[in-house]
Amino acid sequence: MVFSDRVSNRIQSFVGGILPYQERLQVRKAALYFVVILTCVVMMFPMYWMLVASVQPYDHIVQTPTWFPTQVIAAFQIDAYISVFADRNFERWYLNSVLVAIIAIVSSVGASTLAGYGLTRVQFRGRKNFARLILFSYMFPPILLAFPQYQIWRRLGLLNSYIGISVAHIAISLPFSMWMMWKFFQTVPIAYEEAAWMNGASQFHSFKDVAIPMAKPGMVAVAIFTFAVSWNDFTMATILLPDSSMQTLPPAVQTFVQQNYVYWGQIMAASTLMSIPPFLLVYKLQESILEGFRTGGL
Amino acid sequence: MSTLQDTVNNWFRIPKKSWGGLIETLFEDKKALIGLTVGPATLLMLFASFLPILWALNLGLYDAGALSPTWTWVGIQNYVDVLNSPAYWDAFWRSLSFGFGSVAVQLVVGVGTALMLSREFRGVVLARAMIFLPYLIPTVVVGMVFRLMLNGNYGIINVLLVDIGLINQPIGWLTSGAIALPTLIVANSWKFAIFITIMVLARLQSIPNEFYEAATMNGAGPIRKFRDITLPQIKGVILLTLLLRGIWMFNKFDIIYIMTTGGPGQSTTTLPIYIFEMAFLNFRLGQAGAIAGTLFGFLGVGAIVYFVGFNPAEEVGR
Numbered sequence: 001m002v003f004s005d006r007v008s009n010r011i012q013s014f015v016g017g018i019l020p021y022q023e024r025l026q027v028r029k030a031a032l033y034f035v036v037i038l039t040c041v042v043m044m045f046p047m048y049w050m051l052v053a054s055v056q057p058y059d060h061i062v063q064t065p066t067w068f069p070t071q072v073i074a075a076f077q078i079d080a081y082i083s084v085f086a087d088r089n090f091e092r093w094y095l096n097s098v099l100v101a102i103i104a105i106v107s108s109v110g111a112s113t114l115a116g117y118g119l120t121r122v123q124f125r126g127r128k129n130f131a132r133l134i135l136f137s138y139m140f141p142p143i144l145l146a147f148p149q150y151q152i153w154r155r156l157g158l159l160n161s162y163i164g165i166s167v168a169h170i171a172i173s174l175p176f177s178m179w180m181m182w183k184f185f186q187t188v189p190i191a192y193e194e195a196a197w198m199n200g201a202s203q204f205h206s207f208k209d210v211a212i213p214m215a216k217p218g219m220v221a222v223a224i225f226t227f228a229v230s231w232n233d234f235t236m237a238t239i240l241l242p243d244s245s246m247q248t249l250p251p252a253v254q255t256f257v258q259q260n261y262v263y264w265g266q267i268m269a270a271s272t273l274m275s276i277p278p279f280l281l282v283y284k285l286q287e288s289i290l291e292g293f294r295t296g297g298l
Numbered sequence: 299m300s301t302l303q304d305t306v307n308n309w310f311r312i313p314k315k316s317w318g319g320l321i322e323t324l325f326e327d328k329k330a331l332i333g334l335t336v337g338p339a340t341l342l343m344l345f346a347s348f349l350p351i352l353w354a355l356n357l358g359l360y361d362a363g364a365l366s367p368t369w370t371w372v373g374i375q376n377y378v379d380v381l382n383s384p385a386y387w388d389a390f391w392r393s394l395s396f397g398f399g400s401v402a403v404q405l406v407v408g409v410g411t412a413l414m415l416s417r418e419f420r421g422v423v424l425a426r427a428m429i430f431l432p433y434l435i436p437t438v439v440v441g442m443v444f445r446l447m448l449n450g451n452y453g454i455i456n457v458l459l460v461d462i463g464l465i466n467q468p469i470g471w472l473t474s475g476a477i478a479l480p481t482l483i484v485a486n487s488w489k490f491a492i493f494i495t496i497m498v499l500a501r502l503q504s505i506p507n508e509f510y511e512a513a514t515m516n517g518a519g520p521i522r523k524f525r526d527i528t529l530p531q532i533k534g535v536i537l538l539t540l541l542l543r544g545i546w547m548f549n550k551f552d553i554i555y556i557m558t559t560g561g562p563g564q565s566t567t568t569l570p571i572y573i574f575e576m577a578f579l580n581f582r583l584g585q586a587g588a589i590a591g592t593l594f595g596f597l598g599v600g601a602i603v604y605f606v607g608f609n610p611a612e613e614v615g616r
Binding site for chain 1: 321322324325326328331332334335336338339340342343345346347348349350351353354357411414417419421425427428429430431432433434435436437438439440442443444446447451452454457488542545546549550551552555556570573574577578583586587590593594597600601604605
């Protein structure tokens with residue numbers, strides 16, 4: 001028996017001596033729940049605080065706050081939500097963000113699905129080096145790409161355009177997406193496609209009607225990942241979208257902070273509205289996220 | 299005559315073929331298939347990722363300002379200037395401590411949370427959703443909420459700490475040079491520890507239950523089970539995320555820029571912030587390119603460790 005076993009057995013027998021088995025289980029369960037609830041509180045508190053600040057008048061936000069702000073109920077107001085739409089171009093920024101995310105998701109899912117299929121179904125030389133190159137480009141940080149992209153995009157007239165910013169987001173998301181789809185297609189048995197060929201289906205037909213439907217969970221994971229990258233991106237949008245009307249949400253919200261005045265109410269209202277799509281996604285699709293990361297294997 | 303007519307007919311028949319037919323014929327040909335499948339992704343990566351990197355590396359060899367239209371070749375002079383400037387090395391060390399600190403905090407919190415969430419209990423789906431949420435919340439939201447919570451005058455964190463008696467008077471978490479960087483590390487980890495949680499949880503779920511049953515039968519305690527079953531199984535993913543996270547955190551730009559913009563003073567100016575200032579505030583593009591070049595060098599070192607240590611391409615079977 002190893003030392004650690006002896007220690008843990010000693011602890012167990014000690015605890016077991018005090019409490020009968022059933023109660024010991026209950027204590028353990030209670031401890032687990034305590035830790036889970038504590039973690040959830042720590043994780044959710046900033047979100048709670050964001051909601052609270054978004055419905056408070058400015059004066060209340062910048063006064064010394066109390067834990068459970070009772071004055072919120074008295075001073076509840078949705079002025080901040082109204083003014084992000086009325087005084088600012090919020091709906092335009094939201095639309096920009098959604099469009100950019102859609103372009104990035106469609107191209108990323110399309111390109112990575114095709115690449116994953118090609119890399120597992122066709123033998124060619126240099127596949128290993130190709131894999132290395134993909135993984136290497138996966139490490140490129142946004143700032144390293146965005147700074148030269150600004151110079152190149154300016155010459156090509158791609159600054160302040162949906163295409164320009166989407167391509168920048170794809171540069172971040174595609175390596176991992178490709179890697180995930182590559183791994184995913186390895187778990188899809190080729191036997192089904194062979195069966196389709198035996199029955200006279202062409203290569204394209206088997207790709208379209210056999211391989212693609214089976215790759216759907218992987219594609220969902222890639223779509224979520226790309227959405228997270230695009231919706232989250234601040235660095236590239238700040239650099240590649242200098243024009244206010246073309247900005248996506250993250251850099252736009254940053255402009256609510258001014259030299260001597262911070263529009264806390266509006267920032268928190270905008271933040272709340274920005275957090276809704278991720279919240280819906282994570283609640284509905286957490287199994288797909290785990291599934292994708294599991295096969296993605298990284 | 300008939301053969302000629304056939305040939306002509308054949309010519310005209312090809313364009314008549316539908317797009318689907320064309321794609322089908324292309325899919326049958328191996329080379330065309332490679333081009334069709336791997337091609338789009340490769341082209342996108344070349345244009346969006348490799349071209350900008352090469353551009354930046356090239357730019358680093360010129361004296362280029364945003365206002366002067368011509369570039370002057372200066373060789374490695376920019377690199378010499380950059381590597382001799384104390385501001386660069388200050389930023390480098392700040393990047394390093396931000397990277398190491400973040401990864402350490404994230405690893406402990408992330409793995410702990412993953413172990414917790416791998417248990418089966420009622421409400422696990424809801425708990426997972428709540429805990430995964432920060433990872434998908436945009437960084438700007440995280441940064442802004444933490445700025446509000448950490449404010450020296452009206453931040454809730456100060457109120458809490460004063461209430462439970464840990465501090466006597468409010469602390470300017472983001473406005474005092476000595477603690478701004480550690481504060482950033484914690485705020486950053488609140489969001490990104492979840493990445494490690496997701497990775498480790500996915501791995502934990504694929505460990506067969508029989509392993510644990512067999513260990514229990516042989517009298518292993520919980521610590522032993524963790525050390526001999528769980529740890530070896532998740533060691534690979536932990537090492538991998540350590541390296542990847544380390545590189546990413548070393549190069550983190552957004553949350554630092556949002557929360558402190560490199561201040562107060564220069565106390566949170568890490569290398570990415572330094573590049574941004576050099577390129578977009580000082581308009582010294584050549585210098586910015588040279589700094590980007592050094593960052594790329596660090597990436598390369600990281601990649602060598604990664605490929606030698608883990609041989610990830612080996613996993614690419616078939």
